[in-house]
Every structure is written in structure tokens, then in C-alpha cells.
Amino acid sequence: MLTWPEKYQGIFVMKKKLDLILKETLEKCFNKGVLEKTALPDYVIEIPNNTNHGHFATNLALALASSQRRPPREIAEIIVEHLVDTGDLLEGVEIAGPGFLNFTISREEWYRLLLEIASPEKDFGRSDQGAGKKILVEFVSANPTGPLHLGHGRGAALGDTLCRILEFTGYDVAREFYINDAGQQMRLLGESIYSRWRQLTEPEYPFPENGYHGDYILDLVKEISRSVDLKSLPEEEAISRCSELGKHTMLEEIKKDLEEFRVIFDVWSSESALYASGSVEEALEAIKEKGQLYEKDGALWIRTSLYGDDKDRVVRKKDGQYTYFASDIAYHLEKWKRGFSKAVNIWGADHHGYVQRMKAALKANGLDDSWLSVLLIQLVKLWKGGQEIKMSKRAGHYVTLKELVGEVGVDAVRFVFLTKNHDSQLDFDVDMVKRQDSENPVYYVQYAHARICSIFRKAASEGISLPDRPQEVLNELNLEEEMALVRLMAEFPPLLEDIARRLEPHRLTYYLTELASGFHKYFNLGTKEPDKRIVTDNVSRSQARLILAEAVRKVLVNGLCLLGISAPERM
């Protein structure tokens, strides 16, 4: 039976303890009169980039400099001199640079954290930061007029990973796909299909202006003519059948492609349903009651300009038709009514101009600015053989998500889509991603996992496994590389919370690459120096290193899982 420690002594606790020590120390200095009593300044306790700067560093002395009217280094010395050392947390403190305080945490404290990570019961990195908060993430939301392209894929990877991280950090998350299935574009889809069908027998039959040119339209023609006898219908009815069935088929396809991409939505909501249920009218009525609507030139306007938009916007046209904006407002008010404490939209960068007006419309309805966050994703450019593959949706020739996934695999596509900030353009080099070597960032991380699994197999073959009493072997861990790994893993939970707060999932790929790198580096020590291998002839040392390896493995698994990427045991 394993005996693991129950109490979590992680990095939060360390930081909190340290902060307490600092506050008590200051109090002491004030009371003794060695420092002038002032309000607490804004200071930071952080993990320094440079390992020479200790495990934690604070700028407290620098922050005090102006109110104390003394040089920061002098203040730092006073603080160190009066440091209230309560427990066994600290191993050392140094004054450095202009007056930073660098703290070293005791080894025992790090061992406690390591056991916490490796513990089989604990989902390391999971937190309850978002407890009680319901958050709605709307993403992809592709029009059902064609297959998903790379931009949708990027949005899908971003949105899904964000959702996974939000869930892991305690939020109640709903993944939602909004179907723009009202209005002109559905009509155009129907006409495009119908026209292609007619052209089978009448090559001269006109194709609609702005119609959809892709080859998939021909597939839809085949599909539809199998179940419907278009010939027997009047033209108008045939087109509307084509529109209806085309949409249905496209949606099924989109759903299938997304599932293949490991993205499952909780809710599929539809624009046309908003009209059918009267939600659009209802929403406008509510806005009207707030006095935010007015008529001008025969159209109905909303006063978004009062709330940060450049100008007021039309919600109902002169011809009586509602604008797209009207249903969008209704949709977002619906989201609000469903009780979400926050909404996140992931939109293509071409919807840029929409953000401000959407927020303004919500504000006009009394909603807070920060309730809706919109993440805009920039273009994906595809490179192959050193050439950019130009795409044009209009002309109907573009690489679909399905094709790319078929070529390089889900793992690689998801990973690469998340290696960049959503706000910057992304170059996807197919050749690089297809190569099964170091140039491929996904393999780098997955390989670290497979390698650890391999080490466990090796250890097992020599009769070595994780110890029953891990506490008793841990002091075998004292290499700098080993402690660096522990410290790096300690940053995982706060990183996830930060990602959840700032909606920046791409940071996870960087972190995992860094962790994998730390492990590869550590592993390679053993090629030169056999006593630095994980599996050595010293059993307790091997066991200690297996605990470390297991901890790394768990963080890698959790991280990859959050990215929606597999963690293979062999490659």
C-alpha cells in the first residue's frame, strides 16, 4: 500500500507563506522604528527567470524606496536583518542587484511538492478557481454552406482547448456552435445546388452570382437527388428543398469533422430558430422599452453610438427584413438570460469591426462590458514545398480542415494551431509537421512521455518500481537538473489558472515544450555519466528518480490532454 502525503504543500502555499514572512518582518521593522511606518507598497513575489536569483524574488525593498526616501539596498539589508523566520520554509536569502531579495526554499519543501504531483490520487493542476462561474464559449460557428477550412480549425483548437482548461480550473463550461442558417446565404446554397443539378442536363443554366463554387456542391447534388425527385418539383420548391437538405448535410459533415478533430459541442443553436421562436422580436421589444431604438428613413435603429460604437446601427431594414445584427443581439441576450457569468466568442479576424458594436448593443441593454470577451483569430497560411498555398473561398478552392488532418494527423494540427497567440497570423508548414523528427514540436513533447514510459518498462524489467514509502528515498534527489524539474512543474497549476483568466491557451504548448526539454536534458546526463541515469544499480536512488519521472509524466499527460493531444506510451 502506498503512503503518500495528503496535504498539498504546493507553490501557492509557498508563496503565501513567504508573503506572510515579509509582512511580519515589515511590521517588526516598523515597530522597532528601523523603518518609517508607511502603507504597504505594491510589491511582487515572483519566480525569477535566472536560477542564480533564487527560487522566489521580491522587489519589496525597491518598492519601499520612494516612501522611505532611502536607497533600496539599504532597506533590503534592514529587512534581511529582521527577517522573521517562522518555519523550515527558507534555506537562504540574498540581496542582489539594485535591492532585490532572493529567497531559496528548503529542499524538504520541494520534496513535499514533488510527492503531491506524483501522487496517484491527485489531478495535479486541477483547481477550483472558477467554482460557481458559468462560462459560455461560442466558437467555430461556421456557416453551413461549405466544409470547414483551416481558419475554422484554428478556432476549434483554440476554443476547445480553452474549454478544457476552463473546466480543469473549476469553471462550469458550455461549448456552443451558432449556426447562421437564416437569410441570403441559405438561399444561395440552395440556388447553387439547384443550378449544378440543372446543369447536368442543361449546361447553359446560369449559376447564381456569388454562389458557392466548391466541388462539394456536386457531392450535395448527388446526395440530394438520391432522396428527392427534383424534377417533379416546381423550381422554387426545388431550390428550397436543396437549401434545406444542403444545410442539413453540411451540418452533419461539419459535426463529423469536428468530432474527428476531438471537438464536441454541448449546444448547437440556430439563427433561424431565434426568428421562429420570436426571440428576435422579443429582444427588440425589450430594447425599445429601454428607449434605445428609434425609427429613421423607414428603418429601425439601435443607439449603439451612445455606448462606444462609431454610429448607430440598423436592426430592421426599410424593407422590413431584420439585419444579421438584430439576430446577433437577440442571440447574445439569450446567452445572458441562460445565466452565464461570462461569454467568450471566438471569431475570425474579419469580424473585427463587429466587436465594438456588439459590446455596445449589450451595454445598451445594461450588460457590463466585461461580460463578453471576443477572441479574434488571424489567418492561417499553408506552406508546402516552400510555397504558400493560396486559398480563395470565393473561387471554392481551399484546403479543408479534414484534408489537413488526413495528411498530418489531429495531434499535430491541434498542437501547431496552439503554438501562436491567436492574434498573430500563423504559417502552417505541412512538410515540417509531417516530418517525424526533432523539427516537429508535437513529437518533442510526446516523445518525452513515451520515453518516460519506456524507462518504467526498463525499471520493471529490473525489478524496480515506485517505492511504498516515497518519503524515505527522496533525499536521493539532489542534482540541479532534478530540482529544476520540480520547480518547473510547480508552475503548472498557476499557469493554468492564468490561462483561464486571460483566455490564452497557447501558453500551454510553450510550457509543455519547456518541461519536455527539461526532462530530455536530464535524461541525457545519463549517456555520459551512468550514475546519473534514472535506472541505476542503487535501488533507492532509482526509486527517487522514478518518482520524479512519474511526476513529469503526469504533468505531460495532463497538459497534452488539455490540448486534446494523445500521450502515447510508445512511438
Place this chain on the structure above:
RNA sequence: GCGCCCAUAGCUCAGUUGGAUAGAGUGACGGACUACGAAUCCGUAGGUCGCAGGUUCGAAUCCUGCUGGGCGCACCA
């Protein structure tokens, strides 16, 4: 014309409430396996953080102006 975003190594990009010597991958060059997986590791080279001011103990990060790029400014969807 107005608004938003971006500008960091040859290339692609990280750099997160302003912190110490600005990082990684890739490309180039040179090294490391008869023993835990070389899909790995180590080393060298590479920078006026677009330009110019400002704020302060301290700026890639905040402010202003400029230059260069992207996107958006519909009674389209």
C-alpha cells in the same frame, strides 16, 4: 479619412499586473550513442526589441508622435 491589432535573432515566434545579463524553435557551423529510446542532448554564431521623445530607482512591456504592415469602418450575410 476614422478606429482596432501587429512590429523582438536570417526565418517563425515566446517574453502577462514595468524588474536583474531579452529567450526558444528553425536555418548555419562543430560535437555526443557497443548500456535507461539519437523522434534526444551539448557547444558556436546570430539583437539599435520599427524610429523619436516622455514617465521612474528600472521600459521589449506604460504614455505621445512618426514610419511600415494587417484588418475593419453597409438598410451584406
